Amino acid sequence: MAEEVKLFGVWGSPFSRRVEIALKIKGVEYEYIEEDLANKSPLLLKYNPVHKKVPVLVHNGKPIAESVVIIEYIDETWKHNPILPQDPYERALTRFWAKFIDEKCLPALWNSTWSKGKDREAAIEEASQHLNTLENELKDKKFFGGEEIGLVDIVASFVGFWFGALQEVSGLELLTEEKVPKLCKWSYEVVNQSVIKENLPSRDKLIAYFSARFADASK
Amino acid sequence: MAEEVKLFGVWGSPFSRRVEIALKIKGVEYEYIEEDLANKSPLLLKYNPVHKKVPVLVHNGKPIAESVVIIEYIDETWKHNPILPQDPYERALTRFWAKFIDEKCLPALWNSTWSKGKDREAAIEEASQHLNTLENELKDKKFFGGEEIGLVDIVASFVGFWFGALQEVSGLELLTEEKVPKLCKWSYEVVNQSVIKENLPSRDKLIAYFSARFADASK
Missing domain, CATH: 1.20.1050.10 (Glutathione S-transferase Yfyf (Class Pi); Chain A, domain 2)
Known part of the structure; x- marks a missing residue:
């Protein structure tokens, strides 16, 4: 199955940038969607109804929120170039x-x-x-x-x-x-x-x- | 090597109790040390110099603080009876x-x-x-x-x-x-x-x- 990876972020957010760095370390291609926090998209609200914040990663239709949670997910899903140690x-x-x-x-x-x-x-x-x-x-x-x-x-x-x-x-x-x-x-x-x-x-x-x-x- | 597992906790703390529950799920034997938060022990301050809080788990001399971090460590160290899902x-x-x-x-x-x-x-x-x-x-x-x-x-x-x-x-x-x-x-x-x-x-x-x-x- 072709991977579909989307990232909802904001250009100046250190939290979205973290996720971009993790995806780049892994060489994962993704579509970036810039959010306007003053006018949040229905998709952002659907994917992160609890916090209504960026970043949200959507991998093959499944959303994940919270930057460190997302980075651990990326590290466990694409195992090459590890971001966390193994021990x-x-x-x-x-x-x-x-x-x-x-x-x-x-x-x-x-x-x-x-x-x-x-x-x-x-x-x-x-x-x-x-x-x-x-x-x-x-x-x-x-x-x-x-x-x-x-x-x-x-x-x-x-x-x-x-x-x-x-x-x-x-x-x-x-x-x-x-x-x-x-x-x-x-x-x-x-x-x-x-x-x-x-x-x-x-x-x-x-x-x-x-x-x-x-x-x-x-x- | 014989495992040495010590837990520094406080009886009423939900955070120390979490770690005890995780250790019991794994069947890991441990020594429990009750701390007095009004008079913290030199060992607690040595093992958790950043937060100076319970719980601290010390496994074969190596300290870990923060209850959820400790539980993930327990789950990754003793792999039977998993606490987190595998996917x-x-x-x-x-x-x-x-x-x-x-x-x-x-x-x-x-x-x-x-x-x-x-x-x-x-x-x-x-x-x-x-x-x-x-x-x-x-x-x-x-x-x-x-x-x-x-x-x-x-x-x-x-x-x-x-x-x-x-x-x-x-x-x-x-x-x-x-x-x-x-x-x-x-x-x-x-x-x-x-x-x-x-x-x-x-x-x-x-x-x-x-x-x-x-x-x-x-x-």
Whole structure:
């Protein structure tokens, strides 16, 4: 049976981009459908009725939501070029760090830019702690996945790319060579891996989008 | 090599109990170490330096934190009596629902009991929606996992057991036969499965604990 793979995403979403990176690592061909979040398509609502969010992968008519769930599905369906390690203990550590980044780092990094007053101060403090935790976890590895990028690197691409743009727009200085040198080096390496580089949004477009939003939020 | 399996937990924690249920399903012998959260042991802090929380499973000296990560590790290490399905699509749906319960249902159900004022009203409304979502997902299945309990049933045991106790203490009426009949039936079935029943805390002890806390919170 010919494979039919569709991805519902949004150009600037780190969550849809993750799934694109995973599909490219596997060399899976797919049709990309750009969603308008202000006017969600009936198909998106049908395929993800619980969260009504991108990304949604539809494989031979069967929908899957939630980016990390989708990436694990991709890894289990197309087994070449593994994204998760094979060893159960290494898999558990990989899942632990992916969860830590999604549940702890991302909200803190996001709020360190967009929150106000004391909430923002608290988010900056928390984000700084979480970046130190990632710095310690990197140790002397090239990537979180070791010599090759893996699930944690894909999930953490938010830190290396999106947060870099947020920092530039907001004037924050959390991800700096002085504070987290290993994470900065990782950030440069990961963003320049061809499979990631070719699947990131335009930095200029993202900066323009965040700048407009930041100007609005500062009014 | 003889297996050495240790579990750091807390008697009333739905998250440690999940791991005990998974270990019992597999028939894995383990040493249980009760933690005092007001005075965490140096071992807990060493094994889970990021979150400093239970449960932590230590298998032959190697620690793993986060209950769902631990259960997937257990399922991949001891392969008999599977807890997750084998088919990649079914596995993805299982992970989707476990994540939905942990990230959406649990906070809403917890806050519907403990929050105050408008926050509580919002949590009750949200909890009610999430219970309806679970009711629709159950369809005519005996368990979320089908004929046998699986990861989603283990994760959802909070809904069937802990939230039942919270309801009794707080006077809420969200999980009722009138509102969510299938979920109520599931709740009864799941709590009476021997592997779950034998690994739940004493309901009386839990009710006493929540009652004291509820009385304090109402002062």
